[in-house]
Amino acid sequence: MNSSPDTAFLHEDNAKLIFSPLKFRRLEAKNRLFRSNLSGMFDDYNGHGGNARLNWEEKFAKGGVGCIISSYTPVAVRGRILTRYAMIDNDDKIPFWRAVGERVHQYDCKFIMQLSHSGRQQDLGGVENLHKKGLSSTNRKDFFHGLLARAMTPKEIAEVVEQFAQGARRAKEAGLDGVELHGANGYLITQFLSSGINDRTDEYGGSWENRARFVLEIVRAIRGEVGADFHLQMKINAVDHNDWLYPWVKKGNTLDETKKICRMLLDDGKGVDAFHISSGSTFPHPRNPPGDFPVLEALRWYDGMLSQGTRTRFNYWIFDHKITASLFVALWKWRRGKIIEGINAAHAKALRDHIQKVDDSVKFLCTGGFQHANKIAAAIREGACDGVTIGRPLIANNDLPEILRDADGPTENRACTYCNKCLMNDLENPLGCYELSRYPGNSFEEKWDNMIAEVMSVFEPPTFR
Amino acid sequence: MDLNRLTPVEQANKRRRWTRFLVIAALLAGALYYLIFENTYVVAYEDDRRHFMYGSIGSEIANGLPYWVFKALPVLYQEELGPKGYRRFGFLYESEDADLPIGVSRRIVQGIERVWLNCAVCHVGTYRESPSSDPVKLYGAPANNLRLYEFIQFLRRVAADSKFTADNVVRAIDSEAVGGDLNFLERALYRYVIVDRVRDGLLDVRNRLGFLDRQFDWGPGRVDTFNPYKAIQFNFPMDRDHITEIELNGSSDYPSIWRQAPREGMQLHWDGNNTSVAERNLSAALGAGVTPVTVDRDSIKRLESWIWDLPAPPFPKAAEIDAGAAEKGRKLYAYYCADCHGMGAGDGGYDYDTARYGRLGRVVRLSDIATDRGRWASYTENFAAAQNLLYAGYPWRFSQFRKTEGYASQPLDGIWARSPYLHNGSVPTLRDLLEPADNRPALWYRGGDLFDFAKVGYRSDDGAASKVSLFLYDTSRPGNSNRGHEGAAYGTELDAAGKDAIVEYMKTL
Numbered sequence: 001m002n003s004s005p006d007t008a009f010l011h012e013d014n015a016k017l018i019f020s021p022l023k024f025r026r027l028e029a030k031n032r033l034f035r036s037n038l039s040g041m042f043d044d045y046n047g048h049g050g051n052a053r054l055n056w057e058e059k060f061a062k063g064g065v066g067c068i069i070s071s072y073t074p075v076a077v078r079g080r081i082l083t084r085y086a087m088i089d090n091d092d093k094i095p096f097w098r099a100v101g102e103r104v105h106q107y108d109c110k111f112i113m114q115l116s117h118s119g120r121q122q123d124l125g126g127v128e129n130l131h132k133k134g135l136s137s138t139n140r141k142d143f144f145h146g147l148l149a150r151a152m153t154p155k156e157i158a159e160v161v162e163q164f165a166q167g168a169r170r171a172k173e174a175g176l177d178g179v180e181l182h183g184a185n186g187y188l189i190t191q192f193l194s195s196g197i198n199d200r201t202d203e204y205g206g207s208w209e210n211r212a213r214f215v216l217e218i219v220r221a222i223r224g225e226v227g228a229d230f231h232l233q234m235k236i237n238a239v240d241h242n243d244w245l246y247p248w249v250k251k252g253n254t255l256d257e258t259k260k261i262c263r264m265l266l267d268d269g270k271g272v273d274a275f276h277i278s279s280g281s282t283f284p285h286p287r288n289p290p291g292d293f294p295v296l297e298a299l300r301w302y303d304g305m306l307s308q309g310t311r312t313r314f315n316y317w318i319f320d321h322k323i324t325a326s327l328f329v330a331l332w333k334w335r336r337g338k339i340i341e342g343i344n345a346a347h348a349k350a351l352r353d354h355i356q357k358v359d360d361s362v363k364f365l366c367t368g369g370f371q372h373a374n375k376i377a378a379a380i381r382e383g384a385c386d387g388v389t390i391g392r393p394l395i396a397n398n399d400l401p402e403i404l405r406d407a408d409g410p411t412e413n414r415a416c417t418y419c420n421k422c423l424m425n426d427l428e429n430p431l432g433c434y435e436l437s438r439y440p441g442n443s444f445e446e447k448w449d450n451m452i453a454e455v456m457s458v459f460e461p462p463t464f465r
Numbered sequence: 466m467d468l469n470r471l472t473p474v475e476q477a478n479k480r481r482r483w484t485r486f487l488v489i490a491a492l493l494a495g496a497l498y499y500l501i502f503e504n505t506y507v508v509a510y511e512d513d514r515r516h517f518m519y520g521s522i523g524s525e526i527a528n529g530l531p532y533w534v535f536k537a538l539p540v541l542y543q544e545e546l547g548p549k550g551y552r553r554f555g556f557l558y559e560s561e562d563a564d565l566p567i568g569v570s571r572r573i574v575q576g577i578e579r580v581w582l583n584c585a586v587c588h589v590g591t592y593r594e595s596p597s598s599d600p601v602k603l604y605g606a607p608a609n610n611l612r613l614y615e616f617i618q619f620l621r622r623v624a625a626d627s628k629f630t631a632d633n634v635v636r637a638i639d640s641e642a643v644g645g646d647l648n649f650l651e652r653a654l655y656r657y658v659i660v661d662r663v664r665d666g667l668l669d670v671r672n673r674l675g676f677l678d679r680q681f682d683w684g685p686g687r688v689d690t691f692n693p694y695k696a697i698q699f700n701f702p703m704d705r706d707h708i709t710e711i712e713l714n715g716s717s718d719y720p721s722i723w724r725q726a727p728r729e730g731m732q733l734h735w736d737g738n739n740t741s742v743a744e745r746n747l748s749a750a751l752g753a754g755v756t757p758v759t760v761d762r763d764s765i766k767r768l769e770s771w772i773w774d775l776p777a778p779p780f781p782k783a784a785e786i787d788a789g790a791a792e793k794g795r796k797l798y799a800y801y802c803a804d805c806h807g808m809g810a811g812d813g814g815y816d817y818d819t820a821r822y823g824r825l826g827r828v829v830r831l832s833d834i835a836t837d838r839g840r841w842a843s844y845t846e847n848f849a850a851a852q853n854l855l856y857a858g859y860p861w862r863f864s865q866f867r868k869t870e871g872y873a874s875q876p877l878d879g880i881w882a883r884s885p886y887l888h889n890g891s892v893p894t895l896r897d898l899l900e901p902a903d904n905r906p907a908l909w910y911r912g913g914d915l916f917d918f919a920k921v922g923y924r925s926d927d928g929a930a931s932k933v934s935l936f937l938y939d940t941s942r943p944g945n946s947n948r949g950h951e952g953a954a955y956g957t958e959l960d961a962a963g964k965d966a967i968v969e970y971m972k973t974l
Contacts, residue, residue, distance in 0.1 A: 307475075
């Protein structure tokens with residue numbers, strides 16, 4: 001699906017569809033282009049938001065997206081993935097998020113907060129978490145970085161459920177337009193949902209119903225706090241592909257299991273309003289964000305993670321040697337497959353078809369490399385989704401919606417290359433596009449200066465003027 | 466309170482480092498264990514004959530003596546052995562200052578160099594033309610000098626000797642005569658472990674071979690092949706209630722081992738108990754001290770291929786053979802001897818054709834051949850059954866051993882170099898063998914290597930060597946009978962000229 005340009009429709013037809021409003025049960029976005037959750041270590045170390053975050057979100061609102069899904073927003077410091085991400089762990093964060101909402105709303109852009117908890121997948125937990133193992137469904141460390149884990153007790157599960165509920169309440173109090181549960185890409189909710197990770201023997205492990213119990217309790221707790229009228233959506237893996245690195249590791253959830261879990265989360269109309277479809281039970285994963293593995297960037301910026309896991313040194317050794325790095329990159333590309341733009345569309349369609357037979361008011365968003373109008377329109381037209389979420393192509397071109405209004409996509413030299421350098425730089429540098437080839441200039445230095453200027457523009461205007 | 470508490474990741478890495486260290490240490494220890502205690506090391510010889518003389522067949526692993534103990538014994542027991550050391554037992558040395566005798570190989574086992582016997586110890590003979598000439602070595606011939614019985618009895622005495630202590634052995638090793646250069650570790654091992662273990666091993670041999678005290682000395686050039694085999698390999702009871710005096714005294718001459726290819730399929734061993742050269746060889750190796758689990762088959766296979774075509778040595782005085790007499794002898798030989806023994810081929814080789822010579826390589830009934838029954842009796846059906854269990858589980862498991870009805874007739878290639886004659890070496894020369902038993906020497910000396918080129922055989926008079934090194938062979942003792950292989954059919958009733966002619970002819974074989 002979506003592997004080649006759809007020539008049956010004119011660009012005008014595609015643009016018309018893309019820029020038509022998307023109506024959820026309780027929320028309406030002006031178009032079908034959502035900014036996916038993109039973080040960036042812009043905030044205060046202790047989780048208070050900063051001026052750069054306002055600038056960051058404003059860039060995309062100004063660029064014309066219909067809705068922004070916030071950065072990965074931890075509901076507790078124990079659940080952060082990187083430091084300097086604004087959190088929603090306390091009422092004292094409400095004023096900041098209110099300011100974010102207000103800044104975005106100026107551009108007729110909606111703002112959904114992504115409520116998140118890292119579980120064991122805590123890349124840089126910060127000094128607050130230095131002596132703690134990541135909370136998880138399991139005691140087993142993750143197979144990629146070797147991030148240590150401790151299985152949560154029922155009491156701790158109840159506490160985290162409540163943290164999500166309070167996060168949703170704070171989002172609503174901040175005047176935001178909805179919340180999203182980050183149930184994909186290997187974070188805490190995935191760690192419970194995935195049959196490849198969850199090895200519990202209590203009522204939160206075993207069958208898919210048991211594994212989904214944790215997130216269902218969160219949905220119900222959120223509804224208990226914010227009522228039926230507040231938009232609630234769930235980001236979920238269509239398929240886990242948990243065995244991407246080591247073939248002997250369990251595969252995780254299949255599409256059929258995900259269908260059943262999504263059906264359960266409707267909770268007879270009282271549950272979620274929309275699903276946001278991704279894939280991959282780790283982050284990063286060859287299928288998310290789909291693209292290349294930038295070895296040189298990994299060598300420069302993965303070093304900060306060396307102290308965080310028991311396998312990070314081994315990974316770094318792999319990246320640092322030409323033969324092993326080449327093999328890793330080849331594996332990465334092989335496990336990703338050939339399709340990048342619309343990589344999740346086929347699975348999203350299967351899920352949407354299944355769920356909309358039950359309740360057609362439940363909408364679907366799909367992520368995965370979208371940056372061309374014909375691909376986006378085709379995904380919507382074919383029933384894979386009702387709207388798309390875009391990450392890296394919007395970092396490359398904040399004004400992508402404006403581009404898509406008039407053209408099928410960015411010019412070749414300005415398009416996102418899916419190099420994933422942004423992803424790797426996020427470990428130590430301001431989030432932005434680090435693909436030098438995209439920047440104007442006749443020399444390396446010229447291009448470099450232009451790149452730095454663009455990346456640093458997130459700090460403009462400064463906090464104090 | 467530990468204010469420098471490690472993070473969980475650091476603790477896990479620390480544990481992993483320990484695990485890694487332990488795994489690597491275990492692997493290294495395993496490798497060292499294998500290299501020192503499992504693997505063994507031998508000196509390899511490019512030349513096949515040197516491999517025969519000094520190459521290891523695996524006897525050192527289970528039965529060998531540590532090199533320095535072997536070197537120290539002649540010093541420690543100088544009073545008993547005299548200045549000749551192991552030469553006293555007929556061991557041959559390539560030169561005066563040779564380190565080890567021919568037929569003694571070395572192998573490093575569990576980090577300690579050990580020595581023990583190989584095939585050459587029993588299959589290298591010597592002859593001399595005159596008392597003043599140097600011995601000429603005959604590779605593959607019977608070891609006419611070797612006094613294995615005395616050597617074994619010496620080791621059995623050592624086992625129980627109060628002089629054989631670790632301190633005395635180490636002192637002997639340190640002596641100028643031995644020149645041991647033990648380092649601190651070796652010295653400690655010899656002092657506290659090795660010598661004691663050697664004594665334990667020798668005491669075991671002493672006990673198992675206790676029946677040797679009831680045997681008559683086998684004498685030089687002879688071995689009791691199967692009675693020690695019964696005791697050592699199978700722990701057969703060897704007391705008076707279980708073994709008769711006849712069965713107990715079954716010593717025989719060492720055989721020659723050349724030209725094995727044509728012998729494949731013939732009945733091998735004196736009593737013809739096996740028709741497979743390979744099986745016979747593996748069995749003989751057990752006699753040299755290997756065991757079914759320690760045998761070095763590659764080494765034995767190399768020897769096997771060497772003796773497969775090894776030529777018999779030519780008669781040293783071929784030029785002096787009386788051609789006329791030899792031609793006359795050839796005809797007589799063809800008439801009397803060839804059907805059982807084959808004969809020379811026209812091209813100067815030997816004709817082993819069992820189709821032409823119907824009884825060649827076949828067993829002749831004991832009642833017909835009428836030679837001494839001791840060797841025949843020492844090989845029993847029970848023993849054959851036990852032998853056929855050896856190497857069980859391997860493709861080369863023994864399966865051919867059988868009890869036969871007599872003694873096997875053999876090709877007579879190089880017969881001049883296989884003196885004395887008959888299976889028990891009871892007749893000193895070929896010429897004597899052509900006499901009726903009553904005319905054969907009844908009491909004669911063996912152990913010298915002066916050669917009688919006329920009668921063909923080692924001299925058996927008391928001038929054949931110094932009195933000390935001669936062994937008085939008494940044909941009246943059990944196992945020593947010189948009777949049999951006589952009568953009209955065997956040519957012993959020919960006239961003297963005819964007998965001389967046959968001997969003349971046999972010099973050409």
